[in-house]
């Protein structure tokens with residue numbers, strides 16, 4: 085057989101990420117799968133994102149409520165809403181779920197950080213459903229996302245953990261313990277009543293489904309932290325306002341309001357009380373690498389615009405012909421390559437970990453059952469029962485061990501803050517070298533500057549991420565311990 | 576509010592500083608957000624007319640010519656106080672004054688109308704590439720603050736090494752101003768590009784050292800505006816850090832937050848010292864050095880200020896992100912950092 089040559093984009097990806105080129109020697113099919121994702125994102129950028137990024141950013145400063153659904157609808161064609169949904173459900177997440185996600189996100193954000201965030205935040209919203217092994221909802225919610233996507237209808241999800249009085253505090257167990265939590269999920273007959281507010285939720289005003297964390301007892305937030313699946317249609321739920329952001333504007337940051345929102349017992353993801361260890365920390369362990377990729381994408385976008393500016397003639401000279409600019413360009417390459425190397429190392433480790441569970445015969449065999457059975461009430465009642473959840477949990481825990489997740493969390497956090505800082509450094513420098521001028525490139529680089537700042541703030545501020553690295557790597561005080569239901573006996 | 580070390584200024588400066596602060600608090604602080612978001616809807620001339628009482632409408636012209644007669648230090652301290660509330664207006668005033676200043680070197684008298692608020696804001700086309708040809712001007716400037724609202728434009732021409740100054744009226748035939756498509760910071764000083772095609776100047780006169788003198792004013796002024804931005808960042812961030820509770824304490828008790836704040840404080844101290852030193856000499860290099868230091872400290876302070884505010888810092892309502900955008904623009908004008916560095920060395924070699 086002849087060796088199939090990778091496409092132009094493929095060649096670029098392999099050149100930019102030597103680690104993937106090396107892996108491709110062992111696993112051509114797997115790596116080519118990632119490349120196909122990036123090719124799709126590249127086409128999306130050229131067709132959809134690049135032509136509207138600047139205009140959308142400027143318009144949403146004046147009209148923060150405005151939302152451009154075209155960016156979502158067009159993304160369906162490239163299956164971007166299925167990036168975190170397992171292949172067995174028709175999704176795109178194969179054995180390189182995290183890496184594929186990260187590279188796709190870098191590509192999208194190289195065109196527009198805001199549009200990239202609007203699409204990436206959806207996958208963040210999906211991930212608690214996947215990671216908690218809440219299989220009862222896979223056949224409904226995840227299936228719906230996949231099916232509708234094929235018809236060109238985006239069904240959007242969002243992840244809501246931040247509260248007005250608790251941002252950093254909900255990202256770390258030690259802090260959650262002492263946090264002033266405003267939201268509460270009170271146990272009632274058949275489920276929970278949710279009251280309170282969440283803020284800054286990306287995609288919050290567009291999402292149909294939400295994965296929401298809340299304490300069932302506000303005085304003991306850590307012990308009672310729980311993840312819920314909330315639907316927009318649930319009475320008492322509303323999204324009263326969106327924020328006026330400095331950057332990444334194409335994606336709304338919304339406030340969510342809960343007034344006696346009844347959430348049935350079946351919509352608890354995982355177990356009551358495991359929302360930190362089995363929820364937020366696992367999600368952050370998987371998603372902070374891709375957030376590093378957001379920062380890297382924005383930096384790369386800025387670099388490309390800066391580079392093309394250096395080739396324009398100013399006052400008879402091209403900046404790129406000057407040594408000082410050449411040195412700066414080399415520095416920028418170094419920052420981008422360091423960032424990409426870090427987030428790729430993290431995501432590849434993450435994939436190695438998740439693959440063990442997702443490719444396990446027991447897990448796969450669940451999808452061999454006839455569809456009719458899988459979507460039946462009885463089956464879903466079983467999966468939602470204590471025993472059903474415990475079984476799935478036991479499989480997951482057997483292959484994804486606590487210490488592996490802890491290690492991954494630390495790697496992810498390190499990649500996140502390094503990529504974010506590198507991105508700000510690169511773009512700040514680019515503006516310093518350009519000065520104010522009348523070039524179109526300046527407008528892009530300035531937008532990247534505003535966009536990039538956010539990457540130092542969300543998914544835990546860079547300070548929090550540094551503390552995580554210290555607590556895991558050096559102090560050894562942060563250890564993820566997911567409760568093991570069977571070992572504890574029946575609750 | 577946190578104390579910054581006393582400057583031990585003389586009585587005269589002290590009073591001026593107090594008046595400038597009072598003006599900024601009353602006339603600018605309440606409108607700061609709107610001046611950034613919708614500068615086109617603001618009555619800049621009205622807002623600025625009270626600044627005239629501070630001598631800021633023709634600050635650098637001698638009193639004998641009807642100007643404010645402020646010395647460099649006085650000019651700087653007023654800009655700093657104004658920028659503490661709204662850096663865009665401060666920039667507008669700086670550029671206005673830098674544009675009027677060369678006029679005082681001309682032969683003919685300055686028309687009285689130029690000293691009135693209605694002449695505000697004058698625009699300075701620098702850097703620009705403009706040639707004089709048989710009494711007509713051709714060329715342009717890529718980016719000039721105040722261009723959009725200006726009535727008078729001062730151009731620094733460079734012809735075979737000889738610099739001269741030309742004044743043109745905005746309404747003159749052959750003068751075209753295009754508003755900047757999307758100005759990131761200092762938005763009250765609405766910027767644009769200027770294109771001249773055979774425009775007839777109002778006045779042209781030689782001025783051997785004028786370019787350097789104007790540059791020095793810009794460096795000093797922008798450095799002072801940068802200090803104002805850093806003070807604003809410190810005040811807001813300090814107040815916020817004492818209110819926000821996170822990680823079991825108010826966040827000002829987290830050491831990293833304290834380090835950020837302390838760096839802002841030392842930035843103010845260092846930058847003021849550099850500006851003070853630069854005001855005491857007519858040389859260009861100290862002013863350029865003050866600009867390099869103060870603007871880079873302001874960029875860092877504003878960025879850290881956003882970080883202290885967490886997600887709230889990223890949102891317009893908290894007024895922090897505006898400082899980040901403004902600070903960056905102080906560092907991007909009039910020249911780029913590296914250009915200034917190279918210029919400094921060249922300057923000292925030449926002597």
Ligand SMILES: Cc1cc2nc3c(=O)[nH]c(=O)nc-3n(C[C@H](O)[C@H](O)[C@H](O)COP(=O)(O)OP(=O)(O)OC[C@H]3O[C@@H](n4cnc5c(N)ncnc54)[C@H](O)[C@@H]3O)c2cc1C
Pocket residue numbers: 205242243244245246248249250251252253255259283284285286287329337538541542543544545546547548819821822826829830831832882883884885886887889
């Ligand atoms: C545009 C945007 C989109 C977002 N999208 C989402 C989303 O989709 N879903 C979601 O759940 N959240 C989202 N967030 C929230 C984001 O994760 C939080 O803003 C972030 O975790 C910081 O929390 P905070 O804003 O409350 O800052 P705070 O926690 O109040 O932090 C303020 C400052 O104090 C510091 N600090 C706090 N605690 C400590 C400590 N213990 N030690 C040292 N320093 C400390 C911080 O580093 C920071 O500098 C978004 C935020 C923004 C701005």
